Amino acid sequence: MAKNQSDFAQLTWDDLTIWAGSTSLSRGKSYKNQVQDLNMTEDGGIIAWVQGSELYATNVMIDSSGKLSASCSCPSHWNPCKHSVALVLSFLDSLNSKQDIPEVSVNDRRFRLIKEKRNGRTSDWYQDDEDEEDVDLESAETSQESEEQDDSDLPEPPRRSGKAHRTAVVRRKIESMSKDQLVEFVINLIDEHPEIGARIEEEEDVRSGRISKTVRSIRSEIENLASEPAWENHWSGESNIPDYSHVRSRLESLLNSDHADEVLDLGQDLWSLGNEQLESSDDEGETGEQIAECMKVVFRALDKSTLASPDQILWMIETFLEDEFGILDDPQDYFDDNQYDDHAWSEVANTLLNRLGNLPLSDKGETFHEDYKRQQIVDWAIMALELSGREQEIIPLLKREAPITQCYVLLIERLIEAGMMVEAKTTAVDGFQLTIDKAPGIAWKLEDKLRRMAEEDKQLSMVAAYRALEFFNHPSLESYKNLEKAAEAVGEWTTVKEVAIAFLKKGVRPDVKAKTGKGEAVGSDINLWPLPNPEISMEHKASRYQQFPYVSSLIEISIYEKDTHEVLRWYEIAKKTPFLGTSFDTQVAEAVKNSHPDESLKIWWKLAENQINLVKTSAYEVAAMYLRQMRDLYQKTGRVDEWTTLIAGIRAKHRAKRNLMQILDGMMGKRIIDT
Numbered sequence: 001m002a003k004n005q006s007d008f009a010q011l012t013w014d015d016l017t018i019w020a021g022s023t024s025l026s027r028g029k030s031y032k033n034q035v036q037d038l039n040m041t042e043d044g045g046i047i048a049w050v051q052g053s054e055l056y057a058t059n060v061m062i063d064s065s066g067k068l069s070a071s072c073s074c075p076s077h078w079n080p081c082k083h084s085v086a087l088v089l090s091f092l093d094s095l096n097s098k099q100d101i102p103e104v105s106v107n108d109r110r111f112r113l114i115k116e117k118r119n120g121r122t123s124d125w126y127q128d129d130e131d132e133e134d135v136d137l138e139s140a141e142t143s144q145e146s147e148e149q150d151d152s153d154l155p156e157p158p159r160r161s162g163k164a165h166r167t168a169v170v171r172r173k174i175e176s177m178s179k180d181q182l183v184e185f186v187i188n189l190i191d192e193h194p195e196i197g198a199r200i201e202e203e204e205d206v207r208s209g210r211i212s213k214t215v216r217s218i219r220s221e222i223e224n225l226a227s228e229p230a231w232e233n234h235w236s237g238e239s240n241i242p243d244y245s246h247v248r249s250r251l252e253s254l255l256n257s258d259h260a261d262e263v264l265d266l267g268q269d270l271w272s273l274g275n276e277q278l279e280s281s282d283d284e285g286e287t288g289e290q291i292a293e294c295m296k297v298v299f300r301a302l303d304k305s306t307l308a309s310p311d312q313i314l315w316m317i318e319t320f321l322e323d324e325f326g327i328l329d330d331p332q333d334y335f336d337d338n339q340y341d342d343h344a345w346s347e348v349a350n351t352l353l354n355r356l357g358n359l360p361l362s363d364k365g366e367t368f369h370e371d372y373k374r375q376q377i378v379d380w381a382i383m384a385l386e387l388s389g390r391e392q393e394i395i396p397l398l399k400r401e402a403p404i405t406q407c408y409v410l411l412i413e414r415l416i417e418a419g420m421m422v423e424a425k426t427t428a429v430d431g432f433q434l435t436i437d438k439a440p441g442i443a444w445k446l447e448d449k450l451r452r453m454a455e456e457d458k459q460l461s462m463v464a465a466y467r468a469l470e471f472f473n474h475p476s477l478e479s480y481k482n483l484e485k486a487a488e489a490v491g492e493w494t495t496v497k498e499v500a501i502a503f504l505k506k507g508v509r510p511d512v513k514a515k516t517g518k519g520e521a522v523g524s525d526i527n528l529w530p531l532p533n534p535e536i537s538m539e540h541k542a543s544r545y546q547q548f549p550y551v552s553s554l555i556e557i558s559i560y561e562k563d564t565h566e567v568l569r570w571y572e573i574a575k576k577t578p579f580l581g582t583s584f585d586t587q588v589a590e591a592v593k594n595s596h597p598d599e600s601l602k603i604w605w606k607l608a609e610n611q612i613n614l615v616k617t618s619a620y621e622v623a624a625m626y627l628r629q630m631r632d633l634y635q636k637t638g639r640v641d642e643w644t645t646l647i648a649g650i651r652a653k654h655r656a657k658r659n660l661m662q663i664l665d666g667m668m669g670k671r672i673i674d675t
Contacts, residue, residue, distance in 0.1 A: 028082040230286075241286045463486050466534050467482045490531075624667060
């Protein structure tokens, strides 16, 4: 027996599942009869041609530790691919039938093809073969005998002509022609492809300055493209995505011929009509990406246009303000070189500040769209003030705007940068109180700023108070851990923990007073609470999303604390709780497997059984994951007989599920060649 053949012979279905995954394994099985010219390699591996969309060279190795590795000339990004799995299965069939497998020469062409794939020299084009059905038909497996194929008649894998090769051939052909032959060749080509003649004519018009016809043509093309519906159907694979690439190249041609003003004019039409098209499009953003690529050309035309520098900047700003679908890149990317001077940016800043002053105030934040637009203008104004050297005007601007657009976070960051710590803290406190009801997301960002300022000032008790505030308002394992760390730093974790757990059980918190429906104050004994009051205050309002006991957090914390009795107690409650149900099954089973193995086994078996009943190969693989955990636990606790009995019961009940039977064979250590 050649080197490593015995190692391959020991493989189980479990080994292949862990190595290749269920998808490649399932597909590989159906390709087993597509393996041709099977050989051993000098270092104990196996190599063959596998017929897919074309013939692929495939090589599989197994090292001294039993680890499998594969290489294949197919363009698939999956490793191991289905061809590699097919090779292993075909090789095991050959071993089982005691076929003689010859050793291959180190100069075999298949090694070169695989090496070229590794070096990235194969084509990126790849059409996968038709997927196999995932449903287990529960019928007896039929076998098909493949005819012996004469190795000498094996076809060479087809070669694909790459772009570079094709270009070289065309270049040699053209260079060999005389001038008259070349002219005749191009004219004949135009007769077959009129668009080439139109392109040449347009480029000549643009070069000669006769551009009115070209501009009208581009505008007409934009209008026609923008009127097309943009959609994509994921189920049928059908789609209609307007192709703006020709418009982009025509804009490039205009710009390269020094017609920047015309490019801007066309860009305005493109942007207006394109946004209307995007409002009704139903694709994955492809149309927006194409329009954005065209707009990059338009933006490059700005500083070559006859517009004054401030107007160029404002033209771009207005475009970004109209970008409701977020298809344009970061505006900062277009100003990295900062081709505009301080004076231009100062004029822009004045224009934007005047625009802000003339904007009507929204009705108490009820119109989000207007507030968002206003904040965008503020952001641009800040950028213009920075680039014009007028940074001292930024904080006063933010102070005026904060009550309108709630830009408190940005204001506080600027105050901290300026070293105005007292005012930053006061602003954060005031901003929290003003935003907690209508803009809680902003409010909690301000709370985060206050806690960080307390950390900077080494006010550890205040840091713990803020962590408590976060925990009580957003209970989770993460906020619990943060509270633990902060309370331990001031030596108060024992008391704080007791109160925190009591809160999760009953919803009673010590730091604020909650109101019942009758207006009565309800709270735990505030005298027991060891932490100070934070600098912000709020009235606790019961949320319909917070139901006590807060079971999910109690389970996670019990797991974190390794309190398995509490884990199981809250898990039983979770199973009866709406929206929780079995969401903690796997976490609980893993957490209690050492202290309560029977509970873990019960959970894993229920999960496995549910998957088996789906009668799908992919579901069997999920079931196998739970069964492996059960197997390991049975072995660890010395109950192998129970494991054997369980598998026997599954086999008896589901014996018609042939794919499941193969998975069970692998889990029991049964070799593939013995199945």
